[in-house]
Amino acid sequence: FIQMLHSAKKRDVLQLLRRAPEEMLPFVVEAAVAAQSAASLAALSDFLDFGKEPKSLLEKFLYAAAFSPRPSGELLRLVLDKLDGKQLALEVQETGIVAVGSLIGKLCQQKLCGLQQEVERGAETILRGLRVAKESSEVVIYLLALGNAMLPETIPILLDHAEEGPATVTTVAISALQRFPTQHISSEVKRAMRRIFHEKRKSYEKTCRLAAAEILLDKEPFPMDVINILLAANELEMETATFLLLKVQNTLR
Numbered sequence: 001f002i003q004m005l006h007s008a009k010k011r012d013v014l015q016l017l018r019r020a021p022e023e024m025l026p027f028v029v030e031a032a033v034a035a036q037s038a039a040s041l042a043a044l045s046d047f048l049d050f051g052k053e054p055k056s057l058l059e060k061f062l063y064a065a066a067f068s069p070r071p072s073g074e075l076l077r078l079v080l081d082k083l084d085g086k087q088l089a090l091e092v093q094e095t096g097i098v099a100v101g102s103l104i105g106k107l108c109q110q111k112l113c114g115l116q117q118e119v120e121r122g123a124e125t126i127l128r129g130l131r132v133a134k135e136s137s138e139v140v141i142y143l144l145a146l147g148n149a150m151l152p153e154t155i156p157i158l159l160d161h162a163e164e165g166p167a168t169v170t171t172v173a174i175s176a177l178q179r180f181p182t183q184h185i186s187s188e189v190k191r192a193m194r195r196i197f198h199e200k201r202k203s204y205e206k207t208c209r210l211a212a213a214e215i216l217l218d219k220e221p222f223p224m225d226v227i228n229i230l231l232a233a234n235e236l237e238m239e240t241a242t243f244l245l246l247k248v249q250n251t252l253r
Helices: 002-007 010-019 025-035 038-047 055-066 073-083 090-109 117-132 136-149 152-164 167-178 187-197 206-218 223-233 238-252
Strands: none
Touching: 002 025, 002 038, 010 025, 010 038, 025 038, 025 055, 038 073, 055 073, 055 090, 073 090, 073 117, 090 117, 090 136, 117 136, 117 152, 136 152, 136 167, 152 167, 152 187, 167 187, 167 206, 187 206, 187 223, 206 223, 206 238, 223 238
């Protein structure tokens, strides 16, 4: 079906979308996203009305885009155009922002970051939303998107939220940092993870401290960090100390 869509004209794909039975429509939308031909994306652009379509269909489209293994800049542009300046259901808006992050990350993995204006536009969309987000639940969504995007220039922003945010925000920010390759885990990142694990500035939840320790142990660990984590484990509850000990053993192997 996808191969057929590759060679179909826009009007044919659009007719297919408009005439598909309701129960088949999500399948056709997913297939059109997977095809990623100029005609199929243009047809989707004309067909999908984010102000009218049911939330389930819009989320199906966004999930299909987010999980596309080799997305194009045109697919990212389509998602951004559909999200831009519209009053959307909260679930659709959140799914869309996380999908934008996923698309940016995959385009960058294909070495297309610098070649696609859409990547810059997508990153600015996420960062603009993060700047105005007030509730922790909103901040978490934008941090999830940044974690998906894995843009090195956003690491300082993630560090700030990791150290200063409430527990849910801290957890998501550290998890986003964990996704970055070792070469992007700088001495500044490691210093922040030490402060979190050893609670130098304030108290952190156990999950946050463990995630910080994992970064220190997984990303080319310094001997002193290993020693200090083992020493600190003596003061932690048995389950947490055992987890850290196993992490150190795996690192040594």
